[in-house]
Amino acid sequence: MDALSSLAIIAFAALIHASFQLSVSVLTLLSGHAIGKKTAHNKLIRLTSSFVIGVGVMTLLIVSFLSYFIGQTFGSGTPLVLWAGACGLVLGLGVAVWTFYYRRQSGTSLWLPRGLARYLNDRSKATTRSAEAFSLGLTSVITELLFILAPMLIAALVLVQLDSVWQIVGLVLYSLVSSLSLGIVWMLIGGGHRLSGIQKWREQNKKFLQFAAGSGLIVLGFYVYVDQVMTATVLAQAGL
Amino acid sequence: MTEQRIGIVKRNGQRESEDFSRDKLHSSLRAACLSVRSPEGEAESIAEKVCDKVMLWLERRPEVTSHDLRRKATETLAIFHEDAAYLYQNHRVII
Numbered sequence: 001m002d003a004l005s006s007l008a009i010i011a012f013a014a015l016i017h018a019s020f021q022l023s024v025s026v027l028t029l030l031s032g033h034a035i036g037k038k039t040a041h042n043k044l045i046r047l048t049s050s051f052v053i054g055v056g057v058m059t060l061l062i063v064s065f066l067s068y069f070i071g072q073t074f075g076s077g078t079p080l081v082l083w084a085g086a087c088g089l090v091l092g093l094g095v096a097v098w099t100f101y102y103r104r105q106s107g108t109s110l111w112l113p114r115g116l117a118r119y120l121n122d123r124s125k126a127t128t129r130s131a132e133a134f135s136l137g138l139t140s141v142i143t144e145l146l147f148i149l150a151p152m153l154i155a156a157l158v159l160v161q162l163d164s165v166w167q168i169v170g171l172v173l174y175s176l177v178s179s180l181s182l183g184i185v186w187m188l189i190g191g192g193h194r195l196s197g198i199q200k201w202r203e204q205n206k207k208f209l210q211f212a213a214g215s216g217l218i219v220l221g222f223y224v225y226v227d228q229v230m231t232a233t234v235l236a237q238a239g240l
Numbered sequence: 241m242t243e244q245r246i247g248i249v250k251r252n253g254q255r256e257s258e259d260f261s262r263d264k265l266h267s268s269l270r271a272a273c274l275s276v277r278s279p280e281g282e283a284e285s286i287a288e289k290v291c292d293k294v295m296l297w298l299e300r301r302p303e304v305t306s307h308d309l310r311r312k313a314t315e316t317l318a319i320f321h322e323d324a325a326y327l328y329q330n331h332r333v334i335i
Contacts, residue, residue: 022335025335029334029335035277036270036271037271037274105333106330106333107330107332107333107334108334108335109334109335110335121332121335194276195275196276196323196326197323199326199330199334203330
């Protein structure tokens, strides 16, 4: 796979990651509580920026860890069975996201353990310092791991096949693209938009976001399976 | 208006009941208005008006559930500020 195709797959996986909504929900809550407490605009920007940076850093760390682990365990010749397993995970998750991502009630509640959701809710209310907001960003990525692990795994598998310079480019690309939706909401909040408008948009379009994330995962899983597993098998059988 | 002793049943009795507090209701309504970037004076005045109407509704009720209290407060808040009422109603179902 050439560098451009690899980066395209990484960007697509990151775009699917960006369509998952937990970090956006936590950012909305954090901003709501901060504005409700009459926090100064500069401090609000500091808090939300720290949160967004926390999300980006944890994403970067997890993808780096997965790539390092795969690289150390298998080298650059990743076994086909691992590709096939990762594709199966992505396809299965795609169907699960179509079916389960949002709870069947009003609002944007996700299928997360309620204890974790309550914890994030309470922490977003209690957060008053930038360091706490940064930690909240780290935590929200870990909480969302159930949904984002599959695109991260595909990105990591693709990354280990690249040269070291392109690996860094790929890592940065994944972190930036996966934070796009968060960055847009951050800009809207910083620009003085009403949270009710942002939340109403998210609620009205949640079915579309759910469908897009699920479909994206299925397309990614199918493409990578054909590109990495089927093509390699057919070429091996043809003796090429 | 004098404070009455009204029991608030929380989460259908799953959590311990507590006495109604006008201050608590007022501060939550005020925060909801501020969250949608209402000026402080307007937030204060809306919270005051909603609290008055909710107190009237509570007058003949010795006990209400927290769900009913929230529903009544949301309905009343929607008369004065629809966006604030939306956030007040939905902030628990964002995550």
